Amino acid sequence: MLKKLILILLIATAPLFAKLDDLEEVNFPLNSAVVVDAFPGLDLLAEVMKKYPDLSLKVVGYTDYIGGKNYNKNLSMKRAEAVKAYLLQQGVAASQIATEGRGQEQYKATNDNREGRFQNRRVELLLYEMVNGQKTKVSYERLIALFCGRDVSGVAMVDDHQKIIKKLSELETNQKAIQEAIAAHAKEVKAKEAAAVAVAPEEKAEKDKWHSSHFSHSFKVSPYASISFDIGNDDMDDTNGRLRGNYFRPLNDNVALQMQGEWYYSDDNQEGGFDAAMVFQRNHFKMGGALSYKKINQEGWESALLGQGSVVMNLHFNKGHFGLYATSGFSDGDIIMHEQIDIVYARETYLEVVDQIGLDFGFLAGKNVAVSGSIAKLDTDLSGDLAADLTIECVAYDNYSFYLEGSMNRSMITDDDNMRYALGVRLGAWHQPRYSESGVVSPIKIPAIKYEVKTREVRIGNTAPTADAGMSQTEVPEGTVTLDATASYDREGDTLTFKWVQVAGPVVALATPLEAITTFEGRAGEAYTFMVTVTDLYGETGSDLVQVVMQQAEVPAPVIEFFTATPDTIDEGELVNLNWSTVYADHVVIEGLGQVNTSGSIVLDPRETTVYTLTATNEKGTVSETVTVTVIPEVVPDPNNRPVANAGPDQFRITPGVVQLDGTASYDPDGDTLTYKWVVVSATTAVDMSGADTATPTFNAAASSTYIFRLIVHDGKGGVSTDDVLIQVF
Known part of the structure; x- marks a missing residue:
């Protein structure tokens, strides 16, 4: 049933495109060897050739006048091979098909307008069968008959033809309507092209410009160029717009130059970008290297320029492609904000390109619908470390299409994923599917620059260093x-x-x-x-x-240098002078007298023979020496009594100066005349005494000093008495 419907459709429309004795031709976009139309006719042809293996087909490719002869010769052959490849996929035997490329020969229409050039970019299908031993060309009517499974030789052929014509009459009304619509469209196209042709009136000049610019001025937009505009909305419910332009120029069959630019606008952010790439393609494999730049102008920021290099590798098939890409930033770090922290440091906010590694894909979802997208892993420490986009594009008419696009993390990367949804329109042939086995070089998808905002502290001043010499x-x-x-x-x-x-x-x-x-x-x-x-x-x-x-030097054991008594033998009542000297001693004691200085002297009047012991001590030990003072007792004849010495009361002064000692209170019980003698027992400073043999001597007392004096009185009969007095000056 489906085949019958196709047949009826082909019969209804065939007179619009070809004479009834010719098969339907296959037309191509400019500079392309990709089969994009005539699929029903090719499917019909494939069914007939599979049914009748003795049929043979010659596929002849042609081009328009744009481009050099050698280039067009090769392009026409590729177009023929592309049609052959399609028929082989439908099951036709390779031995049934021969191909030929004739380039710019046999123009079918004038090259002065777009419609004529489109007709010249064609592939003719010449189908032959053997009739009575001779090779005979198969007409369109004969093809339909073979498809229907009838032998149409002789009269039977005429009868069947009449039946077909009768069926055509039933569709006459529809056919006229189709013809009128096509005529109206052709008129509209010619009117548009007339304005474009006025810019370049001479055919030769148009050819020369093609070689330098790769598209004719009779086109507003080259089939290998496009301009698109979309309006989108993001997570912040902000409306934004984007304008893009693309240009693709093949340098030979396998190498091409691709350039594109973009301008993105929202209320607080404007971004402009430019990409340039060299593309290489051979058979199924395609590879491209691109350099990209992006200018960022966001409200509250200084402008910044970013640069990125990328490599793209794709595998192409009849209905789509998939591939890998990787990017690396080579120009970033522009400062967008500067904030001073203190006199030494400032905080800089800058932009850094985020490297990517990802997968991109594309496929045909129908004759006029293409789906493409990508997903990438981002080299960032932020939470938003994935990026993706998906585009569904629908061809409305020839070089006009509409597309719906969704993207995640389109440009600036943050901790939160940023979404954008856009609806756009594209003018130009960029939307044309370019998947085939012919190996004709075609554009790549250049990865967009993505960036993140970073901060760092930088030095702007200096402070004095801090010295630390360590602990004492x-x-x-x-x-x-x-x-x-x-x-x-x-x-x-x-x-x-x-x-x-x-x-x-x-x-x-x-x-x-x-x-x-x-x-x-x-x-x-x-x-x-x-x-x-x-x-x-x-x-x-x-x-x-x-x-x-x-540390102090190690202290040796104490040593007593000398300890003497002078004289060591005295009469009772006489005085003796003890002298001593020690070294390395911390503590020196004279037994009976207590602690004394490490060196010194003292005057004593022992009443009896006495042994004095000097002991010197330190942490290393103790040493001692003794000295004996022999006292010869004085014999006092009876009834003589000893006198009583009285050196006066102790004196405490607050000022230095002359001090008088008073021994006048001394007396003798027997009334004997007394003699006086004052001696220094101890003194802080040297003492110069005046009248030491009188009852009331004097001396000069120094400030902050202490003195002890001893009064010795004699009664002249052998009686002796002593008394001490303390003088202290504060």
């Missing part, structure tokens, strides 16, 4: 001492230089005074102070001090 050191053993300023730092991270100097203590030599760490040889018991100065790259400096206190 105490109880350091004698020997090598280390000074360490490695804790010094510069806020901005500048490299520092160091300089150590000594500011106090016995002079020493520093081993490496210009390094962060240096050493010197310290002596026991000494203290040293050092200063380190650090300098950054900008000449700013900082300094710090450190003190080093060495």
Whole structure:
């Protein structure tokens, strides 16, 4: 039933396109060897040739006048081969088909207008059968008869023909309507082309311009060029628009130059882009390398220019393609915002191209519908690390199409996926499906530049470095001492230089005074102070001090240099002077007298023979020495009584000056005359006493000093008495 309907349709429309003794021709877009129409006729031809294997077909390709002769010769052959390839896919044997390319020969129509050139870009189908041993061309009527399965030789052929004509009459009304519609369309096309032809009136000039620009001025848009415009809406419910232009120029059968530009506009963002690519294609394989630039102008930002390189590889089939692509940014980092943090640092916001690796695809969903898209993995730390787009394009008429496009993360990448949906119209042949086995080079899909917004801190000033000479050191053993300023730092991270100097203590030599760490040889018991100065790259400096206190030298055991009594034998009542000297002693004691200085002397009047013991002590031990003072007792004849000495009360003064001692309160019970003698027991300062043999001597007392004096009285009969007095000046 389907075949019958196709037959009726072909019979109804065949007179509009070809004479009844010719088969339907296959026409091609400019510069293309891709079969895009005449599919019903080719399907009919394939069915007949499969049914009658003795039929043979000659496929002859032609071109219009645009392009060189050699180029068109090859192009016409490719067109013939493309038709052959289609018939082979339908099951026709290869032995039944022969191909030929004739290039610019046998123009069917004038090349002065678009319609004529379209008719010249054709493939003729010459079908032959053997009749009575001779090769005979098959007419359109004969083809229909063979399709219907009838032998139409002789009278039977005429009868069948009459039946077919009768059926045609039933469709006459519809046929006239179709003819009128075609005529009206042709008139409209001619009117449009007339305006374009006026720009280039001479045919030769038009040819020359083709070789330099690859499209004729009689076209408003070349079939290998397009202009498109779409209006879209994004996640923020903002309306935006995009204008795109594409241009594709084959340099030979396998290599072509592709260029395209884009302008995107929304209220707060405008982006302009340009791409240029070289495309290579051989048979099913196609590869392209592209350079892309994008200018960003967003509200609140400085403008930025981004650059990206990309490589695209595709495999093409009759109904579609799929492939891989990868991109890498080569120009980014433009600063779009600058914010000062403090006097040293500022925050810069800049744009960085996001590298991509992805898959793109395309296929024909029908004669006039094409679907294409891509999906990519983005090299970013953001959550929105996938990008995708999908386009459904529908050919409305010849070089006009409409498309619906959806995209995710179209341009700027953020943590949230950004969606855009757009409806657009395209003028030009870019929408034409270019999938075939003929190997004719065709455009690639150049990956769009995607970018992310990043921030960084940059240095705009300088501060002084901070010096750290380390903690002060105490109880350091004698020997090598280390000074360490490695804790010094510069806020901005500048490299520092160091300089150590000594500011106090016995002079020493520093081993490496210009390094962060240096050493010197310290002596026991000494203290040293050092200063380190650090300098950054900008000449700013900082300094710090450190003190080093060495351990005291090891203390030996105490030694008593001497301990003597002068004289060591006295009469009762006489005085004796004890003298001593020790070294390395922390604590010195004279038994009976208590703690005394490490060296000194003291005057005593022992009443009897006495042994004095001097003990010197330190952490290493204790040593002692003794001295004996022999006292010869005085014999006092009876009834003499001892006198009573009275040195007066202790005196406490707040001012230095002359002090008088008073021993007048001394007395003798027997009334004997007394003699006086004052001696210094102990004194903070030297004492110069006046009248030491009187009852009331004087001396000069110094400030903050303490004195102990002893009064010795004699009654002249051997009686002796003593008394001490304390004088303290504050």
